[in-house]
Amino acid sequence: MATVNFYLDKPNRKDQRPILLTYLLNGSKIRFSTKLKTTDKDWNAKDQKVKRNGANESEINFALDEFKRVITKAELDTKFDPSGLTLDLIRSKLEEATGKKKAAFTIFDAFDEYIREAEITKTTSSKKIYEVTLNKLKAFNEDKRYQLSFDSIDSKFESKFTDYLINDHKLVNNTIGRYIKTIKSFMHFATERGYTNNYRFKSFSVIKQGVDIIYLTEEELLKIYHFKNLPPRLDTVRDAFCLGCFTGLRFSDLSELKFANLKQDFIELKSKKTRDFLRIPLNDYSKEILAKHKGNPPQVISNQKMNDYIKEIGELAEINSNTILIKYQGATKVEKIEPKYNFLSTHTARRTFVTLSLEKGMRPEVVMSITGHKDYATFKKYIKLTENVKLAEMNNAWNNKIEP
Known part of the structure; x- marks a missing residue:
C-alpha cells in the first residue's frame, strides 16, 4: 500500500521550514523536497497543509495537491502493470513536474x-x-x-x-x-x-487482404456519361468523374489538372503521389469532355464532396444493382449489401479505366504505363474481369474445334 505524507524539515535562519514529501511503497520510501517553505505557526501537522489564513496558504496548498496529483496519475498509469510502479518512477515524475529533470525524449x-x-x-x-x-x-x-x-x-x-x-x-x-x-x-x-x-x-505481420473492387461496367459508365438534365452542381462533377474513367487519373492529379497539361492528343503531368512523369493519350470521350469545357479540364471540388455527388449522380442514373462488399474485422466477416451507387467514389474512376481497358484488349503493360503503376502486384488489385470476358476468353481458347 503506497502512502504520501508531507512534513517540515529543520528551520533555516529565518525560521522558515522546508516542506518535504515522503512516498512509502511496499516498505521502502523516498524523500523529496517540494522547494516550498512555511513556519511552525502556519503549518497544520494533522492535515499536512498550511492553516487557513496562514502565509501563502492558497499557493502552497495548491502546490501540495499538485504533487499528489502527479503521484496519483503515475499510480493509475501502472494500474494494469503493478511492476511498473517503482520509487524511481515516482521520483522521476516528481522531478519532471518541478522542472528538476528535463522530460525524457519519448x-x-x-x-x-x-x-x-x-x-x-x-x-x-x-x-x-x-x-x-x-x-x-x-x-x-x-x-x-x-x-x-x-x-x-x-x-x-x-x-x-x-x-x-x-x-x-x-x-x-x-x-x-x-x-x-x-x-x-x-x-x-x-x-x-x-x-x-x-x-x-x-x-510484426502486416495484414493485407484482397478487397472487392467496385468499378463501372461500360454500360453503366455510358449511362452516367450520357445522362441528361443533371443539376448544374452535379454536371461538372459528372464530367470530372468521367474524365477520370476515360484517362485513369488519380483524384489528386485530376484536381490539379490545368490547361497547360493538355498537349494535343495527350495529358502530360507529374503525378502528385509518385512524382513520376505521365503522358496519357486522350480518347474521343476525353476530348469531348474537354471540348464541352472550352478546352479546359472540368473544375474539381473537394474529394469528400465529390464522393457525395458521385453517389447522387449514380442514383439518378439508376446504377442500382445490388452489390456485396465484404470486409473482415479480425476473423469476423462484415458483409454490406447496398445499391451500387452507394459504393461509388472518385477512386471508382481509376478502377473503371483499368478494368474496361483490359476488357477491351489493351495489354496490361500499356495500361500500367498510362496509370503509372510500377509493378504488377500493385496493379493486379484493380483488375476485376467480368463473367462475359471470361466466357469470351474461354471460347476463343477452346471453341475452335480441330476435326480429326
Whole structure:
C-alpha cells in the first residue's frame, strides 16, 4: 500500500521550514523536497497543509495537491502493470513536474519528428496516414494505460493494439494493416537515428487482404456519361468523374489538372503521389469532355464532396444493382449489401479505366504505363474481369474445334 505524507524539515535562519514529501511503497520510501517553505505557526501537522489564513496558504496548498496529483496519475498509469510502479518512477515524475529533470525524449516525440521529415519526401496522403497512426497510438496509450515506449514495441503490443483497433474502433483488417505498416516504418526510422535498439517490430505481420473492387461496367459508365438534365452542381462533377474513367487519373492529379497539361492528343503531368512523369493519350470521350469545357479540364471540388455527388449522380442514373462488399474485422466477416451507387467514389474512376481497358484488349503493360503503376502486384488489385470476358476468353481458347 503506497502512502504520501508531507512534513517540515529543520528551520533555516529565518525560521522558515522546508516542506518535504515522503512516498512509502511496499516498505521502502523516498524523500523529496517540494522547494516550498512555511513556519511552525502556519503549518497544520494533522492535515499536512498550511492553516487557513496562514502565509501563502492558497499557493502552497495548491502546490501540495499538485504533487499528489502527479503521484496519483503515475499510480493509475501502472494500474494494469503493478511492476511498473517503482520509487524511481515516482521520483522521476516528481522531478519532471518541478522542472528538476528535463522530460525524457519519448516515442511520441520521435514520431512527431518522423512526421515532420515526411513533409519533405512523402505525399500529403502518406503524411496523413502517419498523423492518424500517431493519434491512434496516443489514444491506445491513454485508454489502455499502456505506458508506450520504444522498449514496449513487441509482440504483446502488436496483439493488444490490434485487439484495440478491432474491438474499440471497429476497424477492418486492411486499415489495421496500414497502421502496423506505418509503425514498422517509424521504428526503422527510430533505430536508424539511434533512438532505440529494439528490433522486435520486424516480426510484426502486416495484414493485407484482397478487397472487392467496385468499378463501372461500360454500360453503366455510358449511362452516367450520357445522362441528361443533371443539376448544374452535379454536371461538372459528372464530367470530372468521367474524365477520370476515360484517362485513369488519380483524384489528386485530376484536381490539379490545368490547361497547360493538355498537349494535343495527350495529358502530360507529374503525378502528385509518385512524382513520376505521365503522358496519357486522350480518347474521343476525353476530348469531348474537354471540348464541352472550352478546352479546359472540368473544375474539381473537394474529394469528400465529390464522393457525395458521385453517389447522387449514380442514383439518378439508376446504377442500382445490388452489390456485396465484404470486409473482415479480425476473423469476423462484415458483409454490406447496398445499391451500387452507394459504393461509388472518385477512386471508382481509376478502377473503371483499368478494368474496361483490359476488357477491351489493351495489354496490361500499356495500361500500367498510362496509370503509372510500377509493378504488377500493385496493379493486379484493380483488375476485376467480368463473367462475359471470361466466357469470351474461354471460347476463343477452346471453341475452335480441330476435326480429326
